[in-house]
């Protein structure tokens with residue numbers, strides 16, 4: 393099995409990148425493969441432009457960079473998004489990646505009669521947000537619920553992609569040691585394809 397691990401953070405030495413690397417390591421240790429897609433290093437353009445709008449209206453084919461991203465998701469058996477929480481959501485770079493790549497006709501299809509066909513039912517999604525605030529702040533203000541509603545349900549639910557994991561790894565600035573967050577990331581990678589292994593184990 394193969395996972396695409398998409399990471400959005402400007403600093404390759406960040407905790408976010410370390411978490412993505414641990415997830416990939418956990419996946420590899422469990423006998424599967426992972427590709428890390430570093431949106432910053434790859435220079436992905438997150439701006440939803442005229443060509444994207446034309447594709448959205450099905451007046452033109454999607455831009456080549458979008459088709460390439462869709463193809464690498466198509467090659468994956470699971471999608472993992474790893475990102476720092478910015479303003480109780482994902483960074484603009486990752487949001488733009490979703491705006492452009494999870495396009496009408498590929499992620500979902502607006503069919504005549506106003507119905508929407510969900511097209512990503514085959515793709516388990518794992519969400520790993522790293523945040524600097526403590527859990528009490530998330531709960532008190534409802535940010536955790538708001539994020540799940542908007543990201544898990546609003547984006548992936550809309551496309552039919554099952555959200556298998558949705559985790560916030562909270563590392564306040566005064567945290568003594570981020571090792572716990574990294575251990576959790578590796579454990580997540582290790583069990584990513586657990587369900588897929590079970591039938592073989594049973595056979």
Ligand SMILES: Cc1cc2nc3c(=O)[nH]c(=O)nc-3n(C[C@H](O)[C@H](O)[C@H](O)COP(=O)(O)O)c2cc1C
Pocket residue numbers: 401406407408409475476477478479480481522523524525526563
């Ligand atoms: C622009 C910006 C917005 C942020 N907004 C939030 C936020 O809304 N909630 C939160 O918990 N942390 C927020 N943070 C803190 C980051 O999530 C935190 O610094 C990051 O996850 C730590 O991981 P890193 O070392 O990989 O950057 C924000 C940081 C930045 C730079």
